[in-house]
Amino acid sequence: MQAxxxxxxxxxxxxxxxxxxxxxxxxxxxxxxxxxxxxxxxxLNKALAQIPEPSGGWNFVRKLACSSAAGGLxxxxxxxxxxxxxxxxxxxxxxAGARLLEVFSYELTARDLEKIIAAKPDIFLLAxxxxxxxxxxxLKNAELLSTLPISxxxxxxxxxxxxxxxxxxxxxxxxxxxVADNVMPDLGVLAVDSARMAIRDxxxxxxxxAKGLDKAEEFLEQIMMPTPAAVLSAAxxxxxxxxxxRGLGELMIVDVGxxxxxxxxxxxxxxxxxxxxxxGLPEPFAKRTVEGDLGMRYSSEALVEASGRxxxxxxxxxxxxxxxxxxxxxxxxxxxxxxxxEAKFDAAMGRMAVGLAVDRHVGTIEVxxxxxxxTYVQHGKDLTPLPVVxxxxxxxxxxxxxxxILKGSLFDSAEPTLLKPQKPRFYLDKDYILAAMGLLREVxxxxxxxxxxxxxxxx
Amino acid sequence: MKQKTLVLGVIGxxxxxxxxxxxxxxxxxxxxxxxxxxxxxxxxxxxxxxxETNADVLMVSSLYGHGEMDCRGLREKCQEKGIGDILxxxxxxxxxxxxxxxxxxxxxxxxxxxxVYPPGTMPEVPIKxxxxxxxxxxx
Ligand code: B12
Numbered sequence: 001m002q003a004x005x006x007x008x009x010x011x012x013x014x015x016x017x018x019x020x021x022x023x024x025x026x027x028x029x030x031x032x033x034x035x036x037x038x039x040x041x042x043x044l045n046k047a048l049a050q051i052p053e054p055s056g057g058w059n060f061v062r063k064l065a066c067s068s069a070a071g072g073l074x075x076x077x078x079x080x081x082x083x084x085x086x087x088x089x090x091x092x093x094x095x096a097g098a099r100l101l102e103v104f105s106y107e108l109t110a111r112d113l114e115k116i117i118a119a120k121p122d123i124f125l126l127a128x129x130x131x132x133x134x135x136x137x138x139l140k141n142a143e144l145l146s147t148l149p150i151s152x153x154x155x156x157x158x159x160x161x162x163x164x165x166x167x168x169x170x171x172x173x174x175x176x177x178x179v180a181d182n183v184m185p186d187l188g189v190l191a192v193d194s195a196r197m198a199i200r201d202x203x204x205x206x207x208x209x210a211k212g213l214d215k216a217e218e219f220l221e222q223i224m225m226p227t228p229a230a231v232l233s234a235a236x237x238x239x240x241x242x243x244x245x246r247g248l249g250e251l252m253i254v255d256v257g258x259x260x261x262x263x264x265x266x267x268x269x270x271x272x273x274x275x276x277x278x279x280g281l282p283e284p285f286a287k288r289t290v291e292g293d294l295g296m297r298y299s300s301e302a303l304v305e306a307s308g309r310x311x312x313x314x315x316x317x318x319x320x321x322x323x324x325x326x327x328x329x330x331x332x333x334x335x336x337x338x339x340x341x342e343a344k345f346d347a348a349m350g351r352m353a354v355g356l357a358v359d360r361h362v363g364t365i366e367v368x369x370x371x372x373x374x375t376y377v378q379h380g381k382d383l384t385p386l387p388v389v390x391x392x393x394x395x396x397x398x399x400x401x402x403x404x405i406l407k408g409s410l411f412d413s414a415e416p417t418l419l420k421p422q423k424p425r426f427y428l429d430k431d432y433i434l435a436a437m438g439l440l441r442e443v444x445x446x447x448x449x450x451x452x453x454x455x456x457x458x459x
Numbered sequence: 460m461k462q463k464t465l466v467l468g469v470i471g472x473x474x475x476x477x478x479x480x481x482x483x484x485x486x487x488x489x490x491x492x493x494x495x496x497x498x499x500x501x502x503x504x505x506x507x508x509x510x511e512t513n514a515d516v517l518m519v520s521s522l523y524g525h526g527e528m529d530c531r532g533l534r535e536k537c538q539e540k541g542i543g544d545i546l547x548x549x550x551x552x553x554x555x556x557x558x559x560x561x562x563x564x565x566x567x568x569x570x571x572x573x574x575v576y577p578p579g580t581m582p583e584v585p586i587k588x589x590x591x592x593x594x595x596x597x598x
Contacts, residue, residue, distance in 0.1 A: 047515040132464070132492065133512035187494045188507050277474070277499055368472045368499070375474055377499055 003058060006436035007044060007065035007220070008227050009034055011072065012258075013394075014043040017436035018051055021061070021444060024451050028052070029431055036070050040216045052359060062218045068227035070211040073203060076116055077125035079105055079183075080137045085158065087281055088183040089127040092157065092192035094288045096199035097229030097364050098123070107137065108144045117150060123199055124152050124174075126166065129159030131185045142166035148171040151201045157183045158196040176202060190282050196420050200225060228288060230438030231392070232264050232326035236286050236450050237437070238390075239266035242445040248453070252361075252421065253387035253434065254354050254409060256395045258297035258333065261357040264288045269363060269419075276365065277374040283363075283381050284361065287427075291357045295332040296350050296395045307352035347401040354391075354408030355436025363419045373425060375439040378419070384411060384439065388420040390456060392429035402428050403459045426459040461594050466493045469551075475522035475590030477549065482518065485582035491589070502533050505539050516546040518585070526553035527566065534571025537590075537597040543556060546592055548585055550576030566595035 002021040007014065009036035013031040020027050027200030035043035062130060073099035082105040090103045101119050103114050116124070124145065126442055128137035145154070146169050154170050156163050157180040170177045178201065206213050208223045217223060225233070231253065241247030250267035252277035266286045271278060293302040305335040312322065327347045329335055337343040363380025386419040391406045399405060403426055433455055440448035465486055469479050476498050483495045494512050496504050504546055505517050517537075530549060537543050549572045554563055560577045567575040574588055589595070 081510050083503075084507055084511045128511075130512050132462075132512060133514075135513070184511070187496070187512055277497075279497075279499060279504075377519075 001054070004440065005058070005063045006439050007043075007063075008050070008435045009040065009065060009067040009069040009216070009223070010227065011068050014047050014069075015432065015435075016044065016047045016051070017431075017433055018058075019436070019451065021447055024447050026431060026451070026455065029433070032067050037210065038195040039067070040213055041219060044216065044219075062443055064442065065216065065220050066225050066227045066230040066435055067208070067211075067213055067223050067440055068099075069213065072228075073097060073226040074099050074101055074122045074198075075199075076101050076119060077103045077122040078108060078112075078127065078157075080107060080128040080134055084187070084281070084431055085127045085129065085184045085358065089125050089192050090193065091190065091284055092127075092183045092195040093125050093191055093199070095232065095284055095286065095289060097226035097232065098199065100290070104122070113144060113148060116145075117148060120150060121152065122210070123202055123258060124154045125195065125199070126154055126156045126170075127158045127183045129162065129182075130187055131160045131182050133159055133187075135159050135162035137246070138162040138166045140171065142169040146170055148173060149296035153206055154178070155180055155195055155198045155202065157181065157198070159279045160185075174283070175354055176206065178202065181394075188281060188356065190248065190284060190358070192284060198239050200229070207319065224439060224442060226288075226436050228262060230435040231262070232286055232288050233440070234434045234438035234448070234452065235264045235266050237441050237445060237449050238456070242449050245446045245449050247449065248388050250381065250386055251390060252358070252386055252409065252424075253390045253392060254358065254406065255393040256350060256353055256391070256405070257295055257393050257404070258395060259292070259299055261291045261294040261316065261353050262288060263291075263357050263361040263376040265361060265381060265383060265386075266396050267381060267383060268385055269383055271376075271378050272382050272385050273376070274321035276378050278378050282420045288348060289357070289361045291360060294353045294357050296346075296353050297329075300329050300333070300349060303349060303353055303356075304359060306356055310355070311348060311352050314351065325419075332395070343400070346391045347399070347404050350395065350399065350401075350405035354405055356407040356421055359415075360420050364417050365419060380419070382419040384419050384422045386424055388427065389421055389424040390427040390429060391434065392434050394432070396428065397432055398432065406459070428459055429456050431455050462490065463516070463589070463595065464494060464512050465516045465518050465567060465589075466494045466496060466505055466508045466514045467518040467520075468505055469498040469520045469522065470500055470505070471521060471523075471525055472499060472503070473515065473521055473523045473525070473529070474498050475520075475551075478522065479520060482520070482582055485586065486518070489586045489589075495591075502536055505533070506536055506542065509537075510540060514545065514547060516519055516589065519547065519549040520551045521549065521553055522551040523553035524552060526551065527561045530567065530572070536566055543558035547572045547589070548574045548576070550580050550585070552578045
């Protein structure tokens with residue numbers, strides 16, 4: 001037996017997964033409340049104790065962890081134009097697994113600076129200007145940031161002609177300050193890898209310690225990455241394969257949580273129909289979006305609001321019926337549905353959360369009419385031909401109707417401009433192992449891939 | 460001297476792509492840094508591209524006859540976005556049919572364009588004007 005211990009220090013739960021690399025089987029999974037206030041190890045030991053120990057005791061060959069505890073990797077970012085370098089910075093931060101609090105554009109205002117002081121992000125990502133383009137914004141914002149009364153880790157990923165000077169300005173106040181490649185080296189070119197690496201380096205060297213997670217590192221080898229980065233990494237592996245082991249091909253992972261819904265797509269998303277012009281910023285092949293207002297438990301009111309008529313039409317209920325159900329779930333977010341009607345409402349809410357989160361993730365198509373007929377303009381990814389949609393997250397896992405909820409990700413002919421998957425196969429991450437497999441990928445990618453193919457089941 | 464930057468694009472719902480590629484090639488060869496935002500370009504795309512790339516000139520094409528409508532307000536938006544002094548050139552088939560070019564030119568100058576070109580203008584003409592307006596001596 002070659003047992004590997006994989007841990008996800010989550011915001012609520014510490015989840016452990018033990019796998020055997022010889023048989024490529026899960027030996028056990030368990031969870032216990034995360035104990036960041038006292039000692040992070042307490043929760044971990046409690047979870048571990050639930051998994052029956054073999055007679056000779058555990059002899060782990062590797063012990064790896066990811067974390068979204070203590071507020072996750074809180075980031076703020078800034079760029080020049082909202083739709084350009086600020087958007088590129090947003091994508092770099094999300095791709096690095098951050099919980100992105102806000103992205104600023106243009107010169108930071110006094111109000112922006114106050115927000116930064118109040119939120120005290122774990123890392124600030126400073127972007128702006130293409131290479132050979134605007135230099136002033138990077139220097140100006142670096143100067144403004146250097147007046148803050150707090151010190152933050154900063155990644156500078158803007159115009160390369162100003163980046164070093166901006167970093168020097170920042171170092172008067174902040175540490176560490178790392179210069180990465182420009183997130184937008186040329187107009188419309190997205191290059192987020194270097195910034196992602198820099199964010200991960202700071203996460204490893206500083207954040208783990210700052211959040212008191214290093215107590216766990218005496219026992220573990222390392223807390224390697226933020227949890228969302230582990231999930232995105234697992235998604236990439238499962239889609240692309242590894243060496244001779246084939247992946248599933250292009251796919252989407254929908255992670256429905258109590259407070260947020262994350263969508264990851266690993267897909268090119270080029271136009272699937274002829275004569276479509278692509279506009280806007282190109283999308284990363286592995287793309288992550290997070291919807292903070294679309295959780296099934298803590299954000300139920302916002303969810304009802306955001307889904308509007310869709311929810312009522314789907315349920316066929318009156319306003320009063322919906323309102324009274326909503327009250328019950330507001331009183332107790334984790335209420336277990338008592339009647340069939342309640343179960344129906346709960347599933348409908350899940351479907352809306354998935355639907356809206358996927359709406360915002362996928363690209364759109366716009367029709368422009370000319371006397372010769374229609375031409376089409378696409379923004380973002382066309383995921384209509386996408387073959388695989390995978391559900392994960394605490395809410396879906398234990399839900400009797402996961403498939404119904406996941407179907408919220410489907411293309412809707414009533415909204416043909418949203419390029420959502422038309423005929424995907426649906427899968428469920430039933431043992432909740434995606435984050436763990438993202439970690440295992442670091443040491444045994446093929447084993448991680450085969451285990452995902454075994455344990456992520458088609459619905 | 461620092462290379463000058465042009466934002467080149469075809470404005471509005473206009474899909475005529477051939478002239479855009481020829482201009483890209485010609486301006487690049489003449490030593491300019493060309494940021495080509497292609498066809499179906501909105502006013503905002505021109506302006507945003509110019510801000511990020513610190514561009515010196517907006518090179519606006521309009522071929523399908525609705526140029527006047529599509530270009531209106533561009534100068535004001537530039538001013539609003541802090542690049543009010545940027546040079547703006549426009550050319551192509553700016554209006555429907557064969558109108559008197561002098562009156563077309565008047566109207567586009569009044570909209571805040573610095574140079575306005577009649578249909579069929581060859582790239583050498585704007586290249587010469589660019590060098591003059593940007594103070595570049597020909598090598
Ligand atoms: C090919 C073509 C199309 C193709 C375009 C394919 C493509 N993706 O490129 C298709 C079939 C899609 C098309 C559609 C339409 N077209 Co058409 N099309 C043409 C055609 C035949 C050739 C255009 C071309 O490529 N010319 C070659 C290039 C090299 O020249 P250019 O585009 O003029 O660009 C040069 C100069 O104008 C100049 N220039 C351009 N911009 C600028 C900017 C500056 C700053 C400067 C200095 C110079 C400059 O430099 C360029 C390079 O030398 C012209 C007629 C013609 N012979 O010009 C009609 C023409 C442009 N189309 C026309 C029209 C009306 C349309 C339609 C509305 C439908 C229709 N009834 O034909 C639709 C509109 C579609 C849309 N939404 O844009 C009219 C425009 C009339 C007007 N302005 O008064 C034209 C002039 C035909 C005509 N005589 O009626 N069209």
